[in-house]
Amino acid sequence: DIQMTQTTSSLSASLGDRVTISCSASQGISNYLNWYQQKQDGTVKLLIYYTSSVQLGVPSRFSGSGSGTDYSLTISNLEPEDIATYYCQQYSKLPWTFGGGTKLEIK
């Protein structure tokens, strides 16, 4: 199985900050990488698909980048509603696998 590693399990930032969350795959995944946001109530939302495509309805302050084994999600101008846990997920090879999550908190 492809292991997805989010080395930062929690991150504290101030409102208005630019935040970058990283994700690394155990082998190349050819940009088949999605990002999700999970709120405290359990609600899950797709933010970014295929590394850098922003899902319809997602604010433009969210962006994604990366290639090969290393990927990142950037939130520019952090807002209160961005407080959540963020997960990367690869769909290059079955079984689809998720990173362990990065919990974003307000400083």
Add this chain to the structure above:
Amino acid sequence: EVQLQQSGTVLARPGASVKMSCKASGYTFTSYWMHWVKQRPGQGLEWIGTIYPGNSDTSYNQKFKGKAKLTAVTSTSTAYMELSSLTNEDSAVYYCTREKRGFAYWGQGTLVTVST
């Protein structure tokens, strides 16, 4: 509007089986793969498997083969997952989620608690 409505909280005994549902609406049920994802308390997300309701084709994470069984009833646009031989490790929230360039639509989750 695509909606996935999952069945409610389940309390089950060790060794028992449970079957949960995911009722889809707002799209053609038979045309999209439905996936199931597990989340243990305080833990991350884990892909269990998927079913294509159009022909009942399935694909499972090897880890869940023998544990989970995915089915779908097209007449009611409902996907089901049955978990067997429950242990404490099966206590989790289970989500159904539909693909569209990623898991674009999610149910609200079904909490399964395994306890004596």
